Amino acid sequence: MMPLRQQLRDESDFDQLPDDVxxxxxxxxxxxxxxxxxxxxxxxxxxxxxxxxxxxxxxxxxxxxxxxxxxxxxxxxxxxxxxxxxxxxxxxxxxxxxxxxxxxxxxxxxxxxxxxxxxxxFRGNDKAELNLKRGEVIFLLRRVNADWLEGTVNNQTGIFPKSFVKIIKPLPESESEGEGGAHTYSYLRCFLLTPSGVATRDVCVQEDLTIQPSYKELLSRMRNVFKEDDIAVNYRDPEGDLIRILDDEDVQLMIKESCVQQVNDKRPVNQFPWELHVTMTSDLSVYNTEA
CATH class of the missing domain: 3.30.1520.10 (Phox-like domain)
Incomplete structure (x- = not known):
């Protein structure tokens, strides 16, 4: 009997693929x-x-x-x-x-x-190959060979056929081509925390990983990403507690702490070392209030 996961994929994702796949x-x-x-x-x-x-x-x-x-x-x-x-x-x-x-x-x-x-x-049914859906943006990491690429989307990193996608920002033809100040796409992982669950988004950013955005820029971008206005932006400290960001100094502290933690994190090379956790402004239950 066909596994349920494969059956659901065959009945949904496959129909969304273009005819030339x-x-x-x-x-x-x-x-x-x-x-x-x-x-x-x-x-x-x-x-x-x-x-x-x-x-x-x-x-x-x-x-x-x-x-x-x-x-x-x-x-x-x-x-x-x-x-x-x-x-x-x-x-x-x-x-x-x-x-x-x-x-x-x-x-x-x-x-x-x-x-x-x-x-x-085994397409899409394991950790090697990405599950692809129409309209998603995949962040390219490298070429596997002439026909296959490796990238990241929706908390997954894996390979996929180049013919499945439309390349928006191509990878450099060589390692040195991406140097010398040329911009490449990076991505920021964001989470929206609500009583009903957690929504994850990988946000495409046309800046390198050294960029330090302002608090207002982060707040504006998160409002646009999650289509919510009354929100707060947060990060997790080394103990795992949520810390609300209120100004540019908090952003600087977040980046400083994330660089320390980055040593133990195994993340794709084009993912920012810090992550944002978005909550509703009035929801204070997400914070650790113990003395």
Whole structure:
């Protein structure tokens, strides 16, 4: 029986995807390429949600490199025991160092097809791949390879196919390209605390992580984000208690304390080290009033 989580995804998120999104990939053939080194590459037929098809061409080493990246980031230290931020990846056929190249390539087709099917089947159902919904803004972290990106959205960090999204702010082509004063997108994690629960928002900020906003700027932005006017902005101190922000000096103190805590926090590289907790102005029950 199909797991409920996968069934709900198939019935909701899938319908929201554009027609040109790939939904399956199958190796249809192999092709010999001649040059300084002769090699074979796999001819992969990709089918889209809209029932169209196209071909892409990949060498085995591209499968291998992608798998190494995924293993380094998501594989559990103890086999068969995934933790909260790990998954058990499908098996990739191993390298072969001796034999006829064409025979080796042809022998890999069944296992690689199984591998690709597994990669498509676990989309969005684990910690490696992001759940994507139409209209969401994903904060890009890095390229995995030519077809896959890594980013953050809704408290999740993971990979996703580049073809699923429209790039608003591209990543630098090289590590040095993002230096020299060029702005990149950062994001601020915010929480709205209400009696009915907590709402989380990742707010896109076109400033680098060293920016120190004013109290009025933070208050105005939070009013716009959560569509509430009568609010207070807060942060959590090292003991976990909420501290209400009332002026620019409180903002400075928040940033100073967050830099101390940042050493122990494992956050994406483009996330501000401080977070905002938004409450209703009249709600004083959220504060620790013990002496």
């Amino acid at each position: 790939p939904i399956s990939a199958t190796i249809a053939d192999i092709e010999e390429k001649k040059g300084f080194i002769d090699y074979f590459r796999f001819v992969i037929e990709v089918k889209t949600k809209g029932a169209s098809k196209y071909l892409i061409y990949r060498r085995y080493r591209e499968f291998f490199n992608l798998h190494q990246v995924l293993e380094a980031r998501y594989s559990p230290e103890v086999p068969d025991k995934p933790g909260p931020n790990t998954i058990i990846l499908p098996s990739l056929p191993g390298k072969v160092f001796m034999g006829v190249k064409q025979d080796i390539a042809e022998s890999r087709i069944p296992e690689l097809n199984t591998y690709m099917k597994a990669m498509f089947d």
